[in-house]
Amino acid sequence: MMTMLYADLVRLRTLRSGYAVLFLLVAVVVGITGASLSGAGAEGMTTSTQLREPLTASVGILVAVAAALFAAMRVGGEYRYGTMGQRLLASPRRIRFLQATLAVHGLVGLAVGAVALGAGLAIGLPMLAAEDRSMAMSPQIVAAVLYAVIAYSLIGVCCGVIFRSQSAAVLVIVGAFFVEKILGMFIGDGAAYLPYGLLTPLLRLEGATIAQTPAAAALAVTTLALIALAARLFSRRDVTS
Amino acid sequence: MISDSSATTARPAIEFTKLTKDYGDVRAVDNLTFSVATGSITGFLGPNGSGKSTTLRALLGLVAPTHGSARVAGRQYRHLTEPLRQVGAMLEASAHPARSARNHLLAIAADASSPRTRVQEVLDLVELSSAADRRVGGFSLGMKQRLGLATALMHDPGILVLDEPANGLDPQGIRWLRDFLRSLAAEGRTILLSSHVLAEVAQTVDDVVVIDHGRLVTHQPLSHLLAESTEPSIRVRCAQPTVLAAALTSRDLQVSNDGPDVLFVTGSTTETIGQIAFDHAVVIHEISKATSNLEETFLRLTSERAEEART
Numbered sequence: 156m157m158t159m160l161y162a163d164l165v166r167l168r169t170l171r172s173g174y175a176v177l178f179l180l181v182a183v184v185v186g187i188t189g190a191s192l193s194g195a196g197a198e199g200m201t202t203s204t205q206l207r208e209p210l211t212a213s214v215g216i217l218v219a220v221a222a223a224l225f226a227a228m229r230v231g232g233e234y235r236y237g238t239m240g241q242r243l244l245a246s247p248r249r250i251r252f253l254q255a256t257l258a259v260h261g262l263v264g265l266a267v268g269a270v271a272l273g274a275g276l277a278i279g280l281p282m283l284a285a286e287d288r289s290m291a292m293s294p295q296i297v298a299a300v301l302y303a304v305i306a307y308s309l310i311g312v313c314c315g316v317i318f319r320s321q322s323a324a325v326l327v328i329v330g331a332f333f334v335e336k337i338l339g340m341f342i343g344d345g346a347a348y349l350p351y352g353l354l355t356p357l358l359r360l361e362g363a364t365i366a367q368t369p370a371a372a373a374l375a376v377t378t379l380a381l382i383a384l385a386a387r388l389f390s391r392r393d394v395t396s
Numbered sequence: 397m398i399s400d401s402s403a404t405t406a407r408p409a410i411e412f413t414k415l416t417k418d419y420g421d422v423r424a425v426d427n428l429t430f431s432v433a434t435g436s437i438t439g440f441l442g443p444n445g446s447g448k449s450t451t452l453r454a455l456l457g458l459v460a461p462t463h464g465s466a467r468v469a470g471r472q473y474r475h476l477t478e479p480l481r482q483v484g485a486m487l488e489a490s491a492h493p494a495r496s497a498r499n500h501l502l503a504i505a506a507d508a509s510s511p512r513t514r515v516q517e518v519l520d521l522v523e524l525s526s527a528a529d530r531r532v533g534g535f536s537l538g539m540k541q542r543l544g545l546a547t548a549l550m551h552d553p554g555i556l557v558l559d560e561p562a563n564g565l566d567p568q569g570i571r572w573l574r575d576f577l578r579s580l581a582a583e584g585r586t587i588l589l590s591s592h593v594l595a596e597v598a599q600t601v602d603d604v605v606v607i608d609h610g611r612l613v614t615h616q617p618l619s620h621l622l623a624e625s626t627e628p629s630i631r632v633r634c635a636q637p638t639v640l641a642a643a644l645t646s647r648d649l650q651v652s653n654d655g656p657d658v659l660f661v662t663g664s665t666t667e668t669i670g671q672i673a674f675d676h677a678v679v680i681h682e683i684s685k686a687t688s689n690l691e692e693t694f695l696r697l698t699s700e701r702a703e704e705a706r707t
Contacts, residue, residue: 158509161506162506165503166492166495169499169502170494170495232492236490236491236492236493237487237488237490238490238491238492240453240456240458240488241487242507243457243458244458244479244480244485245479245504245507245508247473247474247476391460393458394458394459395453395458
């Protein structure tokens with residue numbers, strides 16, 4: 156397992172796109188956090204929840220979705236460039252290969268989430284301290300943000316495995332957001348249990364209709380269900396390209 | 397040099413037993429049985445779409461057989477303890493286009509914890525060192541094929557499975573590949589290489605397996621096939637081919653047409669044919685000995701199978 160993890164990390168390290176995505180995400184988080192907190196004290200930016208939201212939402216939603224897209228693109232890319240066969244020659248036990256891929260992307264999600272959150276805090280905390288304000292960032296919220304990024308990274312891996320195509324996986328990940336919005340018109344509060352809807356209560360953003368713990372549990376169930384589906388399909392399908 | 401100890405045993409390196417693979421209603425491989433002797437180079441031949449790649453993918457555990465089995469070193473690929481050190485495979489020239497050849501091979505080396513120094517060794521081996529730091533996306537097909545060979549050789553396996561390694565190579569590249577494969581075979585490796593062009597592999601392989609429509613057409617030493625393909629025939633260009641053809645077939649000679657005024661006759665001599673033509677007042681424009689080449693033999697073998705499949 157360690158060999159597979161190391162080999163996958165070598166593959167990540169030897170592509171510039173990974174570094175580019177990380178840099179871009181950190182820049183966006185810093186930009187959103189800085190721009191939002193420059194208006195601290197104005198209407199809608201007074202409570203700690205409101206002050207925290209630009210950072211938690213940018214990392215917990217934006218970075219999480221980007222991590223999902225990155226994972227889906229990487230796994231889908233293995234099929235696109237015909238390298239999946241080569242990967243499975245090295246790791247013919249497919250479930251172990253999937254476990255290693257999930258572990259790598261979980262770690263990448265954790266690292267990217269931590270770096271983005273750290274960068275946002277490095278910008279936001281001094282800005283708020285200068286105005287004697289606080290975003291009351293608790294360890295529980297930090298953990299929830301990182302959990303969201305990790306879970307979405309794993310969901311991205313599953314989408315790549317299930318659809319075996321970069322464009323299809325990206326379309327599903329992005330399209331699910333809009334599908335959820337449409338479904339929300341019909342199922343009301345039930346939409347809070349859909350993958351994107353779960354992020355609002357999980358990150359303790361304004362407008363949450365369920366508590367953080369059931370949201371975390373529901374996201375875990377969704378992720379595990381997708382992993383089970385991906386494992387089932389991955390272990391049975393032929394690799395023909 | 398070779399890490400696989402199986403190279404010295406008598407057990408076949410590769411065995412296919414009644415291998416069958418269906419894709420929906422389409423039977424890609426049909427009850428295929430043959431084996432590859434340890435230390436031999438076997439050409440796995442068939443027209444495009446004949447089931448070669450599916451067979452090789454079944455051997456490597458990428459495609460699940462519908463029936464039968466494919467074993468390498470006596471085991472299914474997924475049950476090998478160190479698969480990359482036993483089997484090196486080149487299924488197609490595949491690498492991420494944004495990665496350099498060196499970085500691609502570094503990742504491959506990491507797959508089985510081979511030392512980083514091995515990357516330079518295989519780059520030198522396939523004569524790709526000068527392009528090692530270029531992105532694979534900018535490689536020519538020939539360079540990609542060399543990179544694929546370097547990938548297959550990374551962990552110094554005793555068995556090599558190469559799918560169409562000569563595909564897209566120019567004559568110079570094919571010659572290089574031929575010499576390269578010969579040098580690998582001289583080290584005692586077992587090589588199974590597929591091709592849809594017999595002439596590409598004719599100077600390299602010991603044995604030939606021909607399949608068509610997923611079925612085995614023939615499996616024999618190349619020397620036997622060569623003997624078969626060099627049976628002499630006589631090429632006759634004449635003014636009245638139908639008259640001459642009738643006269644020749646009435647004497648139990650095999651006659652085939654090649655164009656409106658050309659006949660190929662087997663089992664006879666120029667003197668006999670000349671005499672028959674004279675007896676029937678047929679004007680001969682040209683008469684000469686001709687030998688069918690390997691390609692014609694290959695086409696004949698596969699077309700016979702195609703005919704059987706149709707009927």
